[in-house]
Amino acid sequence: MKIGTLSDVQKIKQKALQELFPKKIKLSVGLGSCGIAAGADAVYDALKKEVKKKKLDIQIAKTGCLGFCGEEPMVNLYKPGFPLLVLHRVTEKDVGNIVQVLAEGDIPQKKVFCKIEHVDNFVDSEELQFGKKLKNVPHSHDIPFYQKQKKIVLRDCGLIDPENIEEFIAVGGYSSLLKVLKNLSPEEVIKIVKKSGLRGRGGAGFPTGIKWEVARNNPGDKKYVICNADEGDPGAYMNRNEMESDPHMLIEGMIIGGYAIGADEGIIYARTEYPLAIERVNGALEEAKKYGLLGKNICNSTFDFDITIVCGAGAFVCGEETALIASIEGYSGRPRPRPPFPAQKGLNGKPTVINNVETWCTIPVVMAKGPKWFSQVGTEGSKGTKVFSLVGTVKNVGLVEVPMGITLKEIIYDIGGGGIQGRKVKAIQTGGPSGGCIPTALFDLPVDYEGLQKSGSIMGSGGMVVMDERTCMVDITKYFLSFTEEESCGKCIPCRRGLEYMRNILEDITEGKGKMSQIDELVEIASVVKQASLCGLGQTAPNPVLSTIQYFRNEYEAHIRDHKCPAGVCKPLIKYFIEEETCTGCHVCVRACPTGAVLGEKKKAHTIDLDKCIKCGACFDACKFDAVRVE
Amino acid sequence: MDNVIEKIIEKYKGKVGAVISSLEAVQEIYGYLPREVLEKISEELDVHLSRLFSLATFYSAFTLKPRGKHTIHVCLGTACHVRGAPKIVDELSRTLAVNPGDTTEDGNYTLETVRCVGCCSLAPVVRVDKDTYGYNTMDKVPKILTKYKD
Numbered sequence: 104m105k106i107g108t109l110s111d112v113q114k115i116k117q118k119a120l121q122e123l124f125p126k127k128i129k130l131s132v133g134l135g136s137c138g139i140a141a142g143a144d145a146v147y148d149a150l151k152k153e154v155k156k157k158k159l160d161i162q163i164a165k166t167g168c169l170g171f172c173g174e175e176p177m178v179n180l181y182k183p184g185f186p187l188l189v190l191h192r193v194t195e196k197d198v199g200n201i202v203q204v205l206a207e208g209d210i211p212q213k214k215v216f217c218k219i220e221h222v223d224n225f226v227d228s229e230e231l232q233f234g235k236k237l238k239n240v241p242h243s244h245d246i247p248f249y250q251k252q253k254k255i256v257l258r259d260c261g262l263i264d265p266e267n268i269e270e271f272i273a274v275g276g277y278s279s280l281l282k283v284l285k286n287l288s289p290e291e292v293i294k295i296v297k298k299s300g301l302r303g304r305g306g307a308g309f310p311t312g313i314k315w316e317v318a319r320n321n322p323g324d325k326k327y328v329i330c331n332a333d334e335g336d337p338g339a340y341m342n343r344n345e346m347e348s349d350p351h352m353l354i355e356g357m358i359i360g361g362y363a364i365g366a367d368e369g370i371i372y373a374r375t376e377y378p379l380a381i382e383r384v385n386g387a388l389e390e391a392k393k394y395g396l397l398g399k400n401i402c403n404s405t406f407d408f409d410i411t412i413v414c415g416a417g418a419f420v421c422g423e424e425t426a427l428i429a430s431i432e433g434y435s436g437r438p439r440p441r442p443p444f445p446a447q448k449g450l451n452g453k454p455t456v457i458n459n460v461e462t463w464c465t466i467p468v469v470m471a472k473g474p475k476w477f478s479q480v481g482t483e484g485s486k487g488t489k490v491f492s493l494v495g496t497v498k499n500v501g502l503v504e505v506p507m508g509i510t511l512k513e514i515i516y517d518i519g520g521g522g523i524q525g526r527k528v529k530a531i532q533t534g535g536p537s538g539g540c541i542p543t544a545l546f547d548l549p550v551d552y553e554g555l556q557k558s559g560s561i562m563g564s565g566g567m568v569v570m571d572e573r574t575c576m577v578d579i580t581k582y583f584l585s586f587t588e589e590e591s592c593g594k595c596i597p598c599r600r601g602l603e604y605m606r607n608i609l610e611d612i613t614e615g616k617g618k619m620s621q622i623d624e625l626v627e628i629a630s631v632v633k634q635a636s637l638c639g640l641g642q643t644a645p646n647p648v649l650s651t652i653q654y655f656r657n658e659y660e661a662h663i664r665d666h667k668c669p670a671g672v673c674k675p676l677i678k679y680f681i682e683e684e685t686c687t688g689c690h691v692c693v694r695a696c697p698t699g700a701v702l703g704e705k706k707k708a709h710t711i712d713l714d715k716c717i718k719c720g721a722c723f724d725a726c727k728f729d730a731v732r733v734e
Numbered sequence: 735m736d737n738v739i740e741k742i743i744e745k746y747k748g749k750v751g752a753v754i755s756s757l758e759a760v761q762e763i764y765g766y767l768p769r770e771v772l773e774k775i776s777e778e779l780d781v782h783l784s785r786l787f788s789l790a791t792f793y794s795a796f797t798l799k800p801r802g803k804h805t806i807h808v809c810l811g812t813a814c815h816v817r818g819a820p821k822i823v824d825e826l827s828r829t830l831a832v833n834p835g836d837t838t839e840d841g842n843y844t845l846e847t848v849r850c851v852g853c854c855s856l857a858p859v860v861r862v863d864k865d866t867y868g869y870n871t872m873d874k875v876p877k878i879l880t881k882y883k884d
Contacts, residue, residue: 137853140866172855337811340852370750375758375795376851378864413751414758416793419849433753433781435792450750494813494854501855532812566854568812582815586849592792695873697828720821721872 105395107403109281112272119273123263124181124231128161128205131179132193133261135168135347136340136379142194143176149198150178159206167348169261170502171248174216177261182210184234189243191216210237217243224258226471227275248499251517253480255488256464257504260348265383268390271351277396279467280355283362284404292363293319296466298474300486305331305422305459306534306563307639308485308552314456317446318364321454326366328357329450329457331427332373332380335419336535337586339566341490342460344502346373346380349464350387354410356463358396359470361408364456369410372427375417384412419536419590423638424449424457426592437592438638459564461490481507485551490565495532496523497569505550512546515569526571530654534563536583536590537643539650540576559650561643575672576655577662580647581609587644598641601632605648613673617663626652671733674718678734681722683708685730692722692731738763739771743778753781757789757796765801794849802837802844804882806862811850813857818871822858823847825872829879842884 106112132138132147150163169177174191181187182205193201193214204211218240222231243249254260263270271277283292297312318326330353334342346353357369373381388410391397399407418436420426426436428450449455465487469477478486485507491514494500498520505514511531515521522528530540539560541548548554555562570579588602605628611617629645636642652659661667668676681692681701686708693701693709700716703709711722723731742759746752756779760771767790776783790796808814808823823834826845830838837844853859856868860878867878 136851136866137855137868140853140856140859140868175855334852335849337815337850338813338854339850340854343852368750372751376848411750413755415795416754416758416789417795417849418793430754431751433751433789434785435788492854494857495816500813535812566812568816568854570816574816579812579816582812590849697825697872719824719872720818721825724818724821724871725873 106277106281107395109278109285112278112281115269115272116275119269123270123273124183125162126183129164129181130161131164131166131181131264133168133175133177133179134165135344136377137172138168138175138177139379141175145195146176146178146193146198149195150202153198153202157202157206159202161202161205165264165266166262167260167265168344168502170257170344170504171499172501173499177216179261180210180215185210185236186218186220186233186240188218188237188240189216190214215240217241217246217249219243222258222262224274225255225468226279231274247520248501248503248518251509251513252504253488253506254504255468255480256345256352256461256490257348257502258468259352260344263349265348265350266386268351268387268394271349275471276351276467277355279470280358280396281402283359283470284402284406289319289363289365292359292470295474296363296469299469299477300474300481301462301465301469301477302485302552303459304461304465304489304564306537306561308562311458311462314446314458315360315364317444318454318456321447323454325368325451325453326364327450327453327455328360328364328366328369329427329431329455330357330369330371330460330463331422331424331457332371332377332460333415333422333427334374334377334460334564335422336537336564336566338492338494338532338568339535339564340492341502341565343377343380345460345464345490346377346384350384351391352464352467353384353460354387354391354396356466357410358401358408359466360456360458360463362406364454366456367407367409369408370431370450371410371412372421372431373412373414375414381412381414388412419586420592420638420640423640426638427457428455435592437594438640440637461565482549482551484553489550489562491567492565493519493567493569495567495569496526496571496574497521497528498523507551508549510547510549511541514550514567515546519569522569522571526573528569528571529574530570530576532560532568532570532579533566534561534643534646535566536587537561537639537646538563539646540570540579540654541650542654559653560646573670573672575613575668575670576651576658577609577613578668578670578672580651581606581613583647584609584644587640591640591644595635595637595641597632597635598637598644601628601636602641602644604628605632605645612659612662613668614675615662615666619660619663621663622652622656622659667734677718678713679711679716679718679720679723680732680734681709681711682730682732685728687728687730689727691725691727695721695725697721736774739774739778743775747779753779753786754789757786761796766797766799799837803842803884804863805844805846806860807846807848807851808834809851809853809857809859809861810847811852811854811857813854814850814859817857819858821872822860822870822875825875829876843879843882
């Protein structure tokens with residue numbers, strides 16, 4: 104049916120709520136990319152089969168991702184009268200037992216991770232209430248990973264079926280759009296966004312409302328809104344999940360943006376490495392068209408708006424807005440100088456607003472709750488929440504949404520649970536290849552645009568990679584520079600040549616051929632590249648160099664002066680050996696070695712033939728007794 | 735061939751992002767960008783052939799060389815890097831006797847590295863065709879390969 108009024112939305116909502124939470128047991132499997140890779144699709148198929156085999160009236164459904172990737176595959180268990188239960192680490196083998204227990208009228212306690220008694224989806228006046236049973240099961244908000252989170256953007260992720268528009272409407276979806284179209288002028292919408300203090304979630308943090316205002320006020324018979332979904336930062340996947348788990352949230356935000364600036368066309372520029380996200384957004388666009396939310400005269404208004412998806416083809420620099428526009432226009436993604444800014448002269452020379460996925464996803468909530476409510480969350484200069492992907496050598500990996508202003512310490516230790524395998528965390532890397540490595544001494548820093556910048560890093564789009572004693576800071580800097588060097592479009596010299604030059608020096612240092620004077624040389628080149636490059640890629644690419652020299656200069660010196668890699672990573676500077684007293688002679692390393700370099704009889708201490716050793720580390724990874732050492 | 739290309743042109747011609755979307759569709763079907771196809775696209779979309787070659791070499795998702803039956807993508811994102819992805823690339827390079835970017839002699843596998851597939855929580859990640867494998871170790875990799883042996 105075509106949606107024309109708010110009461111149409113209400114009608115769909117009432118019907119859909121009954122489907123979302125039916126009068127019977129329902130199991131919803133979290134089917135994001137991570138979940139699927141962890142085996143969730145096999146669990147989904149097995150559940151369907153098992154329920155059919157046993158002829159049970161249990162509904163098996165799909166949902167998005169709850170963000171706690173380390174506990175995947177996750178399954179929501181809805182049973183009328185009970186709290187919503189989250190089952191974790193569900194494998195195909197567990198399916199038979201889970202279904203059997205449910206058939207007997209019980210709860211599969213062993214697989215229960217936590218319970219949810221109510222959900223506030225913010226865009227709606229009423230909360231979703233579930234039963235209040237099972238006192239011994241912890242609330243989701245008592246689980247350390249979730250405790251300090253505040254889910255505004257990720258509110259529906261892992262709760263609704265991303266492939267069903269009606270479930271999105273059931274939790275208040277598209278009600279903000281209706282309110283905007285019926286009650287607010289475009290100028291009023293812009294005023295609200297400006298007042299909310301929302302800043303771009305792509306990394307640079309430009310005030311969203313101001314960008315919209317510039318585009319609105321720039322004359323043009325045609326205007327565009329673009330969603331930058333070219334999430335290129337390695338170690339970041341917030342946008343992937345937002346699109347996979349709640350694609351309509353993005354679409355709703357973009358329609359509101361289009362209305363505000365006077366655009367009739369929207370484009371989602373998504374990276375090709377995200378096939379599932381593209382598939383779900385495409386499906387969601389089709390559905391939105393069917394319901395009259397895209398196309399001509401949206402919801403019986405005079406406003407026309409449509410969205411197309413364009414896939415990027417694997418170029419990091421296309422995250423830069425002018426390069427992204429060039430790519431859509433059919434050219435190689437090379438940036439051009441600004442001004443003019445895209446809001447003045449963008450796609451095909453027309454005023455264009457480009458916002459990141461998460462920025463668009465925040466808009467419906469800002470519209471529903473108002474600027475005052477939104478700006479109460481966060482800090483003076485950074486309002487609202489931010490989603491981060493917490494990964495690397497940290498215990499609890501996953502997507503976390505936290506209020507701005509939370510400290511790094513809280514994210515890494517309270518939410519993340521600290522280092523893995525009892526190892527000590529050494530640094531956290533934020534902002535991808537454009538960011539910096541922040542040492543433990545600065546973990547009390549508040550996470551907001553200004554705080555992170557002060558430390559020499561940036562907020563970036565939200566990647567947070569935890570590093571520990573086994574991460575070599577010189578090697579990781581070399582890694583980032585090889586990345587940016589390869590992704591540099593080559594248009595301006597400081598970036599094209601400067602990055603190569605710095606990478607060569609780092610190559611020398613990690614091979615033990617470095618000189619002390621090269622550290623200062625790195626700093627000097629880095630400052631030139633930072634100041635003289637044309638676009639954000641070059642201007643920020645030196646950040647990893649500068650921050651690691653500032654905070655981990657001793658590691659550079661150890662490589663140069665002592666020819667040692669303290670983390671045991673840089674191959675030319677390390678050697679593996681087996682500690683005789685600790686070795687049990689179990690032969691595991693002998694079998695793991697691809698070149699036959701580990702020698703020794705069973706039950707006797709082994710040795711490594713250094714001439715044959717290719718330093719691949721297979722023995723090191725294989726040893727369960729820490730007998731293989733690296734120095 | 736003509737039929738396939740006509741369909742692609744029909745789908746994208748005159749639309750926003752037509753050039754890049756058409757090339758992606760071609761790559762999806764053929765696994766690479768054959769010259770004859772590029773010539774045809776150039777004619778139909780009225781874009782100079784040199785520009786298409788510029789695009790084909792600028793964007794890393796495009797390739798002008800035919801690929802093997804299965805493409806192995808080793809993710810080299812930051813999380814994968816700190817969790818040992820370089821070791822996985824080395825191991826695959828050694829077992830398959832090819833460098834990243836190349837195809838095995840029997841034409842079965844192409845080994846590629848990719849910037850980040852966004853499954854960082856499963857680091858290190860390997861993607862074979864459309865299947866994603868997480869938590870890889872050096873001894874796990876050969877087991878994955880056997881699934882794609884013909």
